[in-house]
Amino acid sequence: xxxxxxxxLDEAIQIAQEIPxxxxxxxxxxxxxxxxGNLNLVFHITDSNSSKSIILKQALPYAKVVGESWPLSLDRxxxxxxxxxxxxxxxxxxxxxxxxxxxxxxxxxMEDLSDHIIMRxxxxxxxxxxxxxxxxxxxxxxxxxFTSDLGQxxxxxxxxxKQFINPDLCKITEDLIFADPYVDAETNNFNAAxxxxxxxLWADQPLxxxxxxxxxxxxxxxxxxxxxxxxxxxxxxxxxSTKVIDPEFAYYGPxxxxxxxxxxxxxxxxxxxxxxxxxEEARASYREYLIDTLRDTWSQFDTKFRALWNEHAxxxxxxxxxxxxxxxxxxxxxxxxxxxxxxxRRTIGLAHVADIDTISDDRVRExxxxxxxTVGRALILQHRQVTSFDAxxxxxxxxTKGVQVS
Amino acid sequence: xxxxxxxxLDEAIQIAQEIPxxxxxxxxxxxxxxxxGNLNLVFHITDSNSSKSIILKQALPYAKVVGESWPLSLDRxxxxxxxxxxxxxxxxxxxxxxxxxxxxxxxxxMEDLSDHIIMRxxxxxxxxxxxxxxxxxxxxxxxxxFTSDLGQxxxxxxxxxKQFINPDLCKITEDLIFADPYVDAETNNFNAAxxxxxxxLWADQPLxxxxxxxxxxxxxxxxxxxxxxxxxxxxxxxxxSTKVIDPEFAYYGPxxxxxxxxxxxxxxxxxxxxxxxxxEEARASYREYLIDTLRDTWSQFDTKFRALWNEHAxxxxxxxxxxxxxxxxxxxxxxxxxxxxxxxRRTIGLAHVADIDTISDDRVRExxxxxxxTVGRALILQHRQVTSFDAxxxxxxxxTKGVQVS
Numbered sequence: 121x122x123x124x125x126x127x128x129l130d131e132a133i134q135i136a137q138e139i140p141x142x143x144x145x146x147x148x149x150x151x152x153x154x155x156x157g158n159l160n161l162v163f164h165i166t167d168s169n170s171s172k173s174i175i176l177k178q179a180l181p182y183a184k185v186v187g188e189s190w191p192l193s194l195d196r197x198x199x200x201x202x203x204x205x206x207x208x209x210x211x212x213x214x215x216x217x218x219x220x221x222x223x224x225x226x227x228x229x230m231e232d233l234s235d236h237i238i239m240r241x242x243x244x245x246x247x248x249x250x251x252x253x254x255x256x257x258x259x260x261x262x263x264x265x266f267t268s269d270l271g272q273x274x275x276x277x278x279x280x281x282k283q284f285i286n287p288d289l290c291k292i293t294e295d296l297i298f299a300d301p302y303v304d305a306e307t308n309n310f311n312a313a314x315x316x317x318x319x320x321l322w323a324d325q326p327l328x329x330x331x332x333x334x335x336x337x338x339x340x341x342x343x344x345x346x347x348x349x350x351x352x353x354x355x356x357x358x359x360x361s362t363k364v365i366d367p368e369f370a371y372y373g374p375x376x377x378x379x380x381x382x383x384x385x386x387x388x389x390x391x392x393x394x395x396x397x398x399x400e401e402a403r404a405s406y407r408e409y410l411i412d413t414l415r416d417t418w419s420q421f422d423t424k425f426r427a428l429w430n431e432h433a434x435x436x437x438x439x440x441x442x443x444x445x446x447x448x449x450x451x452x453x454x455x456x457x458x459x460x461x462x463x464x465r466r467t468i469g470l471a472h473v474a475d476i477d478t479i480s481d482d483r484v485r486e487x488x489x490x491x492x493x494t495v496g497r498a499l500i501l502q503h504r505q506v507t508s509f510d511a512x513x514x515x516x517x518x519x520t521k522g523v524q525v526s
Numbered sequence: 527x528x529x530x531x532x533x534x535l536d537e538a539i540q541i542a543q544e545i546p547x548x549x550x551x552x553x554x555x556x557x558x559x560x561x562x563g564n565l566n567l568v569f570h571i572t573d574s575n576s577s578k579s580i581i582l583k584q585a586l587p588y589a590k591v592v593g594e595s596w597p598l599s600l601d602r603x604x605x606x607x608x609x610x611x612x613x614x615x616x617x618x619x620x621x622x623x624x625x626x627x628x629x630x631x632x633x634x635x636m637e638d639l640s641d642h643i644i645m646r647x648x649x650x651x652x653x654x655x656x657x658x659x660x661x662x663x664x665x666x667x668x669x670x671x672f673t674s675d676l677g678q679x680x681x682x683x684x685x686x687x688k689q690f691i692n693p694d695l696c697k698i699t700e701d702l703i704f705a706d707p708y709v710d711a712e713t714n715n716f717n718a719a720x721x722x723x724x725x726x727l728w729a730d731q732p733l734x735x736x737x738x739x740x741x742x743x744x745x746x747x748x749x750x751x752x753x754x755x756x757x758x759x760x761x762x763x764x765x766x767s768t769k770v771i772d773p774e775f776a777y778y779g780p781x782x783x784x785x786x787x788x789x790x791x792x793x794x795x796x797x798x799x800x801x802x803x804x805x806e807e808a809r810a811s812y813r814e815y816l817i818d819t820l821r822d823t824w825s826q827f828d829t830k831f832r833a834l835w836n837e838h839a840x841x842x843x844x845x846x847x848x849x850x851x852x853x854x855x856x857x858x859x860x861x862x863x864x865x866x867x868x869x870x871r872r873t874i875g876l877a878h879v880a881d882i883d884t885i886s887d888d889r890v891r892e893x894x895x896x897x898x899x900t901v902g903r904a905l906i907l908q909h910r911q912v913t914s915f916d917a918x919x920x921x922x923x924x925x926t927k928g929v930q931v932s
Binding site: 269274275276277278279282285286287290291294298299303325326328329331332333339340342343435436438440441443 | 681687731735737746842852
């Protein structure tokens with residue numbers, strides 16, 4: 121198979137069959153295309169004899185995100201594959217194994233995670249993942265530390281920056297997170313019932329100033345190799361396992377953008393619990409679980425990142441007294457600011473989250489959306505003054521109390 | 527001529543002769559090698575008939591900076607040539623014209639500036655350059671603005687970042703400016719008479735913290751395409767003309783690093799005036815000229831950068847109220863911090879400046895060196911609190927008064 125073309129089901133099977141040491145000659149491969157057809161083809165290929173299975177993911181040369189298709193470089197398949205391989209080296213248990221990457225076909229063949237569930241779905245179903253905070257804090261601390269100037273040779277890091285220049289996918293983020301939600305842009309997508317709150321946001325100049333600062337940080341701060349899209353739809357979980365997938369937005373950016381994505385998506389589920397159809401106690405208990413997960417994610421990240429720093433820092437000035445504390449405070453502030461931006465974009469921007477969009481009662485959904493805007497805005501406005509992660513929890517809990525009163 | 531080898535004088539003439547529309551058939555080319563042999567061969571080629579002349583600069587695969595030779599990628603010749611061409615597009619009167627670049631030979635042929643003088647030499651001779659502040663503020667404002675995310679398309683900027691990844695030359699800066707001067711490193715080079723002050727610097731942890739922050743900014747902030755080594759030895763001047771040369775350290779970094787380099791080198795000359803052999807009045811007058819030049823450089827840069835922003839900003843959030851002021855204040859703070867680092871490295875690090883090193887009276891030279899350390903340290907320590915450029919001038923003048931008392 122040579123030049124790029126979208127694969128057929130038969131071609132996908134043929135390619136899978138040719139991978140050494142995976143399927144044997146007696147295999148009987150079955151294939152299904154399970155992608156949503158927006159950005160990628162995703163083939164699920166199973167051997168009905170051995171029940172071994174794999175995923176073959178092929179990038180499409182466009183994204184169907186804004187009505188018409190949006191041309192996208194196939195280079196993102198290389199970036200995704202190389203970022204996965206790098207994450208595998210740093211956190212082998214926390215990402216799928218890559219079996220093969222083909223640059224011409226823009227195709228990656230990797231471990232099948234069908235025994236896992238997309239975390240967003242799991243949270244919406246009310247499941248708990250007791251090891252998630254431990255796992256995701258490991259993932260964040262190790263991938264961010266070891267790809268930064270703190271944890272890797274500074275000259276090698278520059279070559280890595282070059283390897284992960286990712287203009288097309290960064291543009292999606294720059295537009296959809298850091299620009300469009302703050303003006304009356306065509307890409308915006310919001311419930312007509314909250315138009316008053318959205319218009320208030322469009323007129324909110326102090327908020328725009330903070331977003332401008334966060335946007336500039338996203339554009340210029342080459343701190344570490346980010347996943348770049350680390351929401352709960354990019355994470356597969358079971359009670360015992362966490363697997364981060366889909367790093368096609370990977371690029372060198374500010375660490376707080378990845379941390380903030382995790383925080384924001386847990387907070388969005390917390391906010392979505394407005395719809396909880398079970399008892400009030402069950403809702404309170406689930407929200408407590410989410411708060412604990414938020415707290416543990418930050419505090420374990422903080423502890424682990426500091427430990428890596430103390431043990432593995434390669435920067436000659438890394439051990440200067442006071443530097444680590446200042447650095448961690450800056451990371452906290454960035455994470456909270458970026459979390460706020462992500463909460464807002466998921467409420468009024470192009471792409472929403474099912475945690476809120478699937479609330480069937482219109483009035484409850486509206487309440488959740490207003491709550492999300494309140495929380496997102498408050499996080500962004502305060503981010504440069506934050507000195508403790510409590511600020512994040514307090515903002516979420518206080519805003520929720522305020523809205524619930526109504 | 528094919529694969530890379532250091533050119534002979536005859537080869538240099540032959541290459542010059544072959545450039546279209548430069549020398550005619552009746553030309554009688556003379557060549558001299560005028561480089562210092564450290565990093566590059568520099569051939570000065572003149573036609574004795576027409577008195578046309580050019581410079582042919584060829585990169586050497588090593589730098590003779592630390593006793594033994596330090597291997598360096600020839601890719602820096604490409605970077606220098608491409609940075610010059612880009613600067614020429616933005617400021618055609620402020621850089622030499624490039625006639626030809628040959629990647630295999632790592633060679634750039636450019637306009638000869640023999641009618642100019644190296645600015646450092648001019649300042650040491652006590653000359654005044656009344657247009658320098660106007661010219662250099664133009665150069666800084668236009669090159670920094672139009673290569674940043676404020677002034678160019680953000681996706682094109684990412685390709686430009688990739689084009690100017692420059693690990694070898696950045697390493698020189700990272701080591702010699704942001705690490706070695708603060709420890710007892712072999713590369714350091716200082717007057718034994720000031721060892722007490724140097725040891726105090728090595729033990730100064732609050733200073734090291736600020737240097738660590740500036741170092742991290744140098745490593746991670748891809749704000750604009752920098753010249754990367756913008757001292758007064760990289761600037762040719764006459765009373766009417768200013769030409770910036772030698773951008774082989776070019777890479778995407780924090781704007782304040784280039785601005786700070788100009789400020790630091792004017793300040794180093796001011797400090798070096800301790801040796802002034804003419805009248806006290808003449809010294810005071812020259813220092814006043816330098817202070818005026820410093821003030822004009824910053825204030826004209828500030829005015830011009832804001833004007834470019836107001837007229838040409840492409841960032842969708844650029845016009846948010848308050849953003850420009852915050853941005854300019856951050857630039858000021860960065861510039862002052864980086865200026866401090868450069869003053870210190872030129873006093874106790876590997877590479878000094880003639881403005882101070884050529885002071886023949888040992889006691890006067892020692893006084894100037896101590897003054898430089900005092901000024902550099904004070905600039906670094908205060909940089910994050912600075913709100914006006916007066917802080918720079920005050921620091922320089924107050925420290926000078928303090929030292930002169932002795």
